[in-house]
Amino acid sequence: xxxxxxxxxxxxxxxxxxxxxxxxxxxxxxxxxxxxxxxxxxxxxxxxxxxxxxxxxxxxxxxxxxxxxxxxxxxxxxxxxxxxxxxxxxxxxxxxxxxxxxxxxxxxxxxxxxxxxxxxxxxxxxxxxxxxxxxxxxxxxxxxxxxxxxxxxxxxxxxxxxxxxxxxxxxxxxxxxxxxxxxxxxxxxxxxxxxxxxxxxxxxxxxxxxxxxxxxxxxxxxxxxxxxxxxxxxxxxxxxxxxxxxxxxxxxxxxxxxxxxxxxxxxxxxxxxxxxxxxxxxxxxxxxxxxxxxxxxxxxxxxxxxxxxxxxxxxxx
Numbered sequence: 001x002x003x004x005x006x007x008x009x010x011x012x013x014x015x016x017x018x019x020x021x022x023x024x025x026x027x028x029x030x031x032x033x034x035x036x037x038x039x040x041x042x043x044x045x046x047x048x049x050x051x052x053x054x055x056x057x058x059x060x061x062x063x064x065x066x067x068x069x070x071x072x073x074x075x076x077x078x079x080x081x082x083x084x085x086x087x088x089x090x091x092x093x094x095x096x097x098x099x100x101x102x103x104x105x106x107x108x109x110x111x112x113x114x115x116x117x118x119x120x121x122x123x124x125x126x127x128x129x130x131x132x133x134x135x136x137x138x139x140x141x142x143x144x145x146x147x148x149x150x151x152x153x154x155x156x157x158x159x160x161x162x163x164x165x166x167x168x169x170x171x172x173x174x175x176x177x178x179x180x181x182x183x184x185x186x187x188x189x190x191x192x193x194x195x196x197x198x199x200x201x202x203x204x205x206x207x208x209x210x211x212x213x214x215x216x217x218x219x220x221x222x223x224x225x226x227x228x229x230x231x232x233x234x235x236x237x238x239x240x241x242x243x244x245x246x247x248x249x250x251x252x253x254x255x256x257x258x259x260x261x262x263x264x265x266x267x268x269x270x271x272x273x274x275x276x277x278x279x280x281x282x283x284x285x286x287x288x289x290x291x292x293x294x295x296x297x298x299x300x301x302x303x304x305x306x307x308x309x310x311x312x313x314x315x316x317x
Contacts, residue, residue: 002226003029005069007054007101008076010034012177013115013169013218015043017073020219022047031067033060035076054097061104071226073113074101080119080142081272082181087141094145095152102156102164111163113226114153116238118170118211119183120146123278130280132240132287140275153237165225166238170211170283172218173303175310183275187212187251191307194255194262195317203269206249209281213243214298214306221294228292235287243296244303245282254304 002025008014009032021030027047037044037051048067052059054076063069076097083090098114105112121130122137136147146168153164171184178188186202187210193200213221221241252264288294298306311317 002071003031003067003069004071004073005031005033005060005063005067006073006075007033007052007060007097008074009049010036010040010043011075012174013172013215013222014073014075015040015177016174016215016219017075017222018043020223024223031063031069033063054093055100057100057103060100061108064104064108064110069108069110071111071113072101072105073222074098075115077115077145078142079182080117080140080275081183081185083142083145084140084271084275090141091145094142095148098149098152102152102162105162105164106156106160111165111226112153113222114149114164114166114237115222116146116150116166116168117142118168118279118283119143119275120150120168120238121278121280125280127281130240130283132235132284139278142275143278150237157236163230165228165233165236167221167225167288168238168240168283169218170213170242172215173212173307174215175307176215183272183279184210184212186248190248190251190255190264191304191311194259195308195311195315198259198261199263199265200252201265201267202248203267203272204248204276205268205273206264206266207247208273208276209245209247210276210279211242211245211282213241213296214303217243217296217298221288221296224294225288225292232291234291239288239291239294240283240285241288241294241296242283242285243298244300246300251300251304254300255308258304258308
């Protein structure tokens, strides 16, 4: 049975990975950690939780030794839009936090999952059917930290045989947890505004195509890659994955099949639009499908139906 530490466990991705890992491996075998403790009290109170800074390697090491951790999910990071507001803090957290975790993993023989992102690509990357191995010259500090993170994880694997694994996530859409300052946040916000107000003002152009994935598929991918046979992994840090690619206008059209009165308008955020324009329209994910059997279940149509149903149920609408 795995003994898991999830750092950044109260974020959008971390909280849902935490719930699923505790369901699969047992609550006492999944230790959560975050820099805050003022959100998601039920998750905090459900099992082991530590208040810690991801850059505090000594504290991480204490938790790993105390709970005999063998697998670390390192999810603490500043996302793309927030990172542009404070690039030095983004570098500090995203890179120094990662190095602290990798050093603990090296010394304690832990496997490490580190998420990368479509943000690791840039304007010179092929935008359509983006290859697994291709040009990575991002123009955002978030993207720079993601490329650096991929290289650091590869270095620790090749230099010290640390079992590092990662995924280049597209935009993640969740019905349970709010977004955390990313460029693809509109794709979550649009459902809430459609249900509450039948209108959404989008911060990206209506024809902006980006890869997306529904949270259940993202969580399954993060767990599945850590359970994969290492002998099958030719790539490690990090695998392209994608479930669907769409633009705001297409998403709005699918929402109107459930909410016919829904309308959308646009107030373009130049910072987030520039970031989105530098990312791929859709990625090729053949390596993930062949090396560890990645296979998403949700499409834009089925995700939209599920999102609207779940939000309406939770809000009593």
